[in-house]
Amino acid sequence: xxxxxKARKLFEKSIEVLKLLSFQNGAIIxxxxxxxxxxxxxxxxxxxxxxxxxxxxxxxxxxDGTYVAMALDATGNHDRARRFYEWCMQVQxxxxxxxxxxxxxxRRAIDNLELDEV
Numbered sequence: 510x511x512x513x514x515k516a517r518k519l520f521e522k523s524i525e526v527l528k529l530l531s532f533q534n535g536a537i538i539x540x541x542x543x544x545x546x547x548x549x550x551x552x553x554x555x556x557x558x559x560x561x562x563x564x565x566x567x568x569x570x571x572x573d574g575t576y577v578a579m580a581l582d583a584t585g586n587h588d589r590a591r592r593f594y595e596w597c598m599q600v601q602x603x604x605x606x607x608x609x610x611x612x613x614x615x616r617r618a619i620d621n622l623e624l625d626e627v
Contacts, residue, residue, distance in 0.1 A: 524584050527577050529553055531589045535596030536613035537574035543567030568610040568618045571597055 510518075529550045531537045541550040574593055582590035600615045601607055610618045 524581075524586070526550075526554065527581055528586065528589065530577060531581070531593065532613050533592075534613070534615075535592030535594075535599075536569045536611070536615070537577045537593050537596075538567055538613060539570050539573045540566035569596075569613055570610045571600075571607040 527537075530539075530541065574597075578590040578593040581587075581593075596615070597607065600611050608617055608619060609621045612618050
């Protein structure tokens with residue numbers, strides 16, 4: 510396999526992972542580290558689960574999700590990116606700020622402001 514073929518395969522797998530991190534409601538989690546709702550991701554990737562409930566990365570971090578949404582948009586996955594931005598509008602604080610992280614259903618996970626997004 511040529512270097513170009515290897516790079517293409519890696520690119521395609523990366524986009525697959527990003528798609529798997531995005532939920533139907535638009536939420537995009539940072540990593541599949543929860544057995545609560547991430548088992549399907551590990552099954553789709555045919556990998557053993559990496560479960561660490563203490564990490565917090567099974568939550569939606571608006572800053573990180575924005576980077577994922579930008580990558581999805583750049584690779585033609587416009588609907589997934591749009592759904593994420595709509596999800597963000599639903600959870601945005603009336604002050605215009607976002608909290609550090611949320612559960613995929615939009616509930617607040619941590620009450621700290623995301624200072625680099627203010």
